[in-house]
């Protein structure tokens with residue numbers, strides 16, 4: 064019987080190793096503490112502090128056991144064994160794990176991310192004020208680093224060994240001081256898969272490391288559990304060529320069926336972390352497809368066979384219901400004429416030999432037969448155990464659209480639409496990730512979705528679903544690589560047109576899926592796997608009404624026309640952006656070279672995403688805008704709009720006193736309206752909008768600002784001002800208490816912040832509301848950053864007592880006021896003005912991942928004001944909050960104005976939503 068006799072992958076739970084693991088992790092803490100104590104006794108100099116012989120913990124002998132430089136006590140110093148943070152200690156962290164399969168070697172490795180965040184005065188004062196500490200770092204020693212996913216063909220194992228060696232991954236990474244030293248032969252790498260046994264000697268010989276074998280099934284399940292809980296859109300469905308990402312609630316994940324399709328197939332019922340049972344399997348799997356396919360078609364590789372199937376037509380091989388019923392459906396039992404009645408059934412009744420059949424058709428029939436069979440058995444097992452979800456993984460799938468479609472069809476067909484097959488973006492890395500997680504506790508399994516950010520470095524569009532090439536060491540190598548690729552030809556970078564959404568081929572329930580189009584590069588639909596950044600300081604914004612249903616993006620790029628439009632906009636903006644970026648670095652030759660490489664890299668990302676919009680996961684406009692900024696940073700452009708921002712700040716600060724005087728001469732109601740108008744008008748200074756940039760050639764900053772203010776006519780396109788005014792000023796005798804704390808999500812530098820948001824902040828402060836200015840952590844276009852804001856506030860405060868007192872009270876003016884004759888510090892009765900960073904480096908904001916500073920500041924806030932197109936329109940227009948929310952933006956794009964608001968460019972929105 065299928066799946067029972069041979070058990071090609073009958074890997075059960077290894078009780079003994081599970082026990083050993085349990086013991087070793089419970090021992091770990093005390094050993095660790097003992098080590099610390101011992102180290103303290105010996106003067107804390109580190110040195111050779113390897114655990115005593117006989118310890119159950121296997122540690123690499125190739126690296127020092129403890130590096131206590133810059134050690135810091137965390138948490139309660141009164142505790143007997145306080146946790147000590149060892150920022151330079153890498154021994155705790157194992158850097159590499161492998162899954163060595165028959166055809167592919169998968170690597171997961173960790174690199175420590177240099178903590179570039181500066182602990183400046185602003186940060187320290189915010190931390191003090193909000194009662195923040197670095198506490199969460201201690202429970203996640205691995206955080207603050209990155210996980211990389213790389214694969215090699217097993218037959219080219221030497222390339223893999225070279226890669227490990229060049230990056231010194233077996234010695235703790237190239238940054239480790241021990242990278243160049245000789246190993247003493249005790250270094251250990253966790254590995255799973257058959258190759259962990261087969262290549263033990265080779266690893267020892269070439270790298271001097273031992274492979275510590277981990278059970279394959281343990282690893283698969285651990286990897287799948289981690290991914291499904293920690294990556295927001297890890298799972299997706301695949302029907303008729305369309306991928307749709309599925310949001311899995313980490314608290315409602317279990318039980319599920321994991322179907323791993325390797326050479327054979329394992330079906331695993333997963334009930335929790337480390338709790339699983341292999342409930343079934345089938346010996347008809349990937350090996351069967353490849354083996355039979357090779358014999359029947361003479362193909363030389365699995366990929367070649369798979370590629371052949373894309374051009375096949377299985378009707379020449381398979382016996383369909385219609386073949387039996389004279390072209391008719393067997394409608395009584397619900398079978399259409401095009402349903403496969405018998406795989407390969409047609410070949411029995413014809414006087415044809417193997418050579419008479421097209422290899423393409425054979426490959427397709429075989430692929431459908433096997434995928435269909437696996438889908439059916441999987442569904443029956445899900446039914447047997449009452450499992451709602453089936454996740455498919457394993458090397459057989461390897462992101463192949465047609466395979467996924469066929470499995471999905473089978474599950475849908477047999478379950479009559481009740482069940483759905485799901486696939487995993489990192490499906491190839493489940494085992495390697497699980498092996499990585501089997502190292503002693505490093506906190507990876509405690510990670511939360513919001514602490515992970517996936518980024519796609521410049522190589523992503525080129526590697527696609529393919530095997531990784533040699534490592535690129537530094538920026539110069541990256542640039543040369545880009546240049547080389549451009550010379551080599553365009554076949555890799557050029558977008559491959561998608562097959563138009565054709566109709567079905569008339570094959571009924573198992574029609575050949577659309578993804579079979581021959582014009583589609585075979586791996587084009589495969590998904591990229593990015594680098595996972597583990598960021599301990601990210602949090603979910605606590606004022607979101609429902610984080611589970613929150614969707615940051617307003618624009619749905621699943622709509623092809625939207626996608627094309629925004630891709631064109633971004634491509635057209637590139638030359639100007641490169642020009643600004645190169646200018647920001649003094650137009651040196653080096654900057655020009657980096658500018659070119661950036662333009663190529665970003666264009667390649669765009670081309671890749673045009674080819675496969677889901678290649679990097681769920682795609683929204685915010686992701687594209689952020690990727691552009693990330694790509695600039697990758698080529699070391701730290702702040703492309705630096706000088707523009709400075710110029711605009713200066714010009715605006717010069718007119719601020721006049722503006723404040725004008726505002727102060729107004730009655731309360733006119734003042735509030737003027738302030739809101741001011742914010743909307745000043746939001747015109749946006750270097751990311753093509754129309755605005757064209758406008759800047761037509762006048763000075765102040766002229767444009769005046770023009771914009773003069774055009775502010777109500778009603779605005781969305782106009783809730785009266786509602787907001789009522790909340791702020793009350794009606795008649797009915798006054799409402801002021802808001803306790805307002806979070807102002809500020810946008811652009813120059814007039815936008817100085818003449819728009821600061822005067823509004825001042826009004827709130829005057830009314831007794833604490834104000835928190837929330838600004839970007841990193842530059843994006845001409846957006847003001849949290850680092851820049853204190854100086855701007857200090858300048859503005861020279862013209863305004865309210866701002867000065869509030870800034871002092873908020874600890875913002877420590878430096879600026881040092882020479883002040885006033886000594887009101889500490890005695891001030893003013894409510895404070897603070898600046899917090901938002902955790903982003905993008906013009907948009909995803910409120911599921913904000914800085915812990917912002918999350919802490921939000922706790923006492925009862926009003927939030929989101930300003931600008933990026934934060935209030937592209938993202939968050941539809942977001943609902945637990946507190947009052949005001950969304951203010953000028954729409955600086957004609958199409959968006961038409962589409963979203965049935966309006967015109969330069970229309971404004973003032974959307975007020977009281978707390979629900």
Ligand SMILES: CC(C)(COP(=O)(O)O)[C@@H](O)C(=O)NCCC(=O)O
Pocket residue numbers: 632688746748749750751752753754810811844906930931932933934937952955956957
């Ligand atoms: C990048 C932006 C979101 C920045 O807008 P902001 O948040 O500064 O108001 C916006 O400029 C934009 O959507 N630009 C692209 C569209 C265009 O050029 O028309």
Ligand SMILES: [Mn+2]
Pocket residue numbers: 749810811844845846906931933
């Ligand atoms: Mn902006």
